[in-house]
Amino acid sequence: MAKQIKQISRKDRQELIKSTLRRNQGLSNKKIATLLGCSPTSIAKYRLELFGESKLDSMPVNTEDWTQHPWVQRHKDILEKKKLSDRTLKCLRTPGVLDKLVELEGVTKSPRLALTILRKEQRELNKNPSITVTEDAVKLFVADLRNESDYDQIKPESIDLILVDFMYKAEYADLYPHLGRISAKLLKPTGSLVVVCGQLLLPQAMQALGEYLTYNWTHAYMTPNGTQLVHSRRVIPKWKAILHYTKGEPDKNLAYIPDLHIPPPRVAEDTGLHPYQQSVDVELVKAFSNEGDTVMDVCMGSASYIIATLLAGRRKVYGSDANPQYVATAKARVKEFWTKREQVEK
Structure with a gap:
């Protein structure tokens, strides 16, 4: 995107910056600048022009005297x-x-x-969240979404957030109805299902999930450095959809969040364990859950979201995958997490 913004006219460049600011006023100047490939000073200039305020001015202030x-x-x-x-x-x-x-x-x-x-x-x-998560609060097991009885070990209506990043190939489209049914069973009345989904399967995903849950919003998961080509559609994707569904009314305790999510950069630990391994995205967990919540990933792969949930201080964590090999990998990774934490605490 950085190259793209330099290729457009000055007027179009200004409009792009302004429209991005209008949609994402809560993001810092630095994050927006990184996204658009320009300087934070330029973002600050247009923020001041649009809203008559700097980033400092947008801080919350006491309403009391x-x-x-x-x-x-x-x-x-x-x-x-x-x-x-x-x-x-x-x-x-x-x-x-x-x-x-x-x-x-x-x-x-x-x-x-x-x-x-x-x-x-x-x-x-x-x-260092005040909620202390212990090893006993983490349960990882083999379960196939196509076999819903695999999830009978989880108490119905006991999960606050189901967070999952599915593989994006068409052959996995049939999983979405199963995901919708299982989520409707396991989520609390105000619980959320959050699915990171490729655009190719968006129609099937939204139709299937809408049969069981209430659509809340679509957020953008930015991948500006992505190089994968979707040959059938002649597209180089630079973002993925984050579909947010709720079982009932959205949880009123959730904070307001921008609908543009910039994931953390991948590090060495985020590679090599799974062909579709994700970053340990703590902020994504925090965005859709509260401290002390129970979180589950039903397609956990190498447990990136499980680790993120532990770091976010959620009270209880469930993880499942249909592949026993990945469950073993996830357990080993979580065990390593606890070992490192114990070493730090000592």
């Missing part, structure tokens, strides 16, 4: 004697910053430093 906060009351001189910049005022109004300044009393009075510390702590919290 922040001037009545105890820290502000104790330090009125800062507000009265010193003219604060818009950026500093914005930091003061960001949720959690004033409470953090109370904790840092005697250390600093800088709202911007407090915001930096707060964000660092939040990142660390995401890396």
Whole structure:
């Protein structure tokens, strides 16, 4: 895509950047710049032009009267004697910053430093979620979607999220009706089925899944570096569909998310275990589930989504695959995950 944007006219380039910003306002300037092959400065320029705000301005702010906060009351001189910049005022109004300044009393009075510390702590919290997942909470087993009795060992209506990345060849299209039936049986009333699906099978997938579940949304899973050719359609795909279905009403506890997903780059550990091995995409798990949820992958392959679910701090994880060899591979990979975690904790 980076090459494509440089080949179009200046006017079309501007419109492409603006339309991308309108659809994905929540993404950072850097992510959008990477996606479109331009500089973050350019994205910031058009963001300011479109919304009259920088990325900082789009931060959530307290709706309560922040001037009545105890820290502000104790330090009125800062507000009265010193003219604060818009950026500093914005930091003061960001949720959690004033409470953090109370904790840092005697250390600093800088709202911007407090915001930096707060964000660092939040990142660390995401890396080490409060929900502790143990080995007993992971169950991996052989099961074929075409044989629904294989899933009788899972309690009905006990799963919050079924996340699966199917193989995209036409020969696997017959799996979608089975996936729909099994998902309808296992998902909780507000549970979600999320399927990463190639465009070639989208019509069959949506028709089959719609027989059993409620369609919620189609998200785009970006693959800008993809080189695979779909010869029958004369297409070089640069994205895949993420189909989101729910059993009933969508879970109101799920966060709002952009419908454009940029997966993490693949590393050495993400290759060699399965012909269609995926990245360990923690953010994808977090996008469609809550901390403490029960997550399942019914076509787990080498267990990339299982590892991602463990890293995301979900309470219980189920994984299945029709191929016993891949189940053995998945178990070995999960065992290695626990071994590495124990070494880190020691």
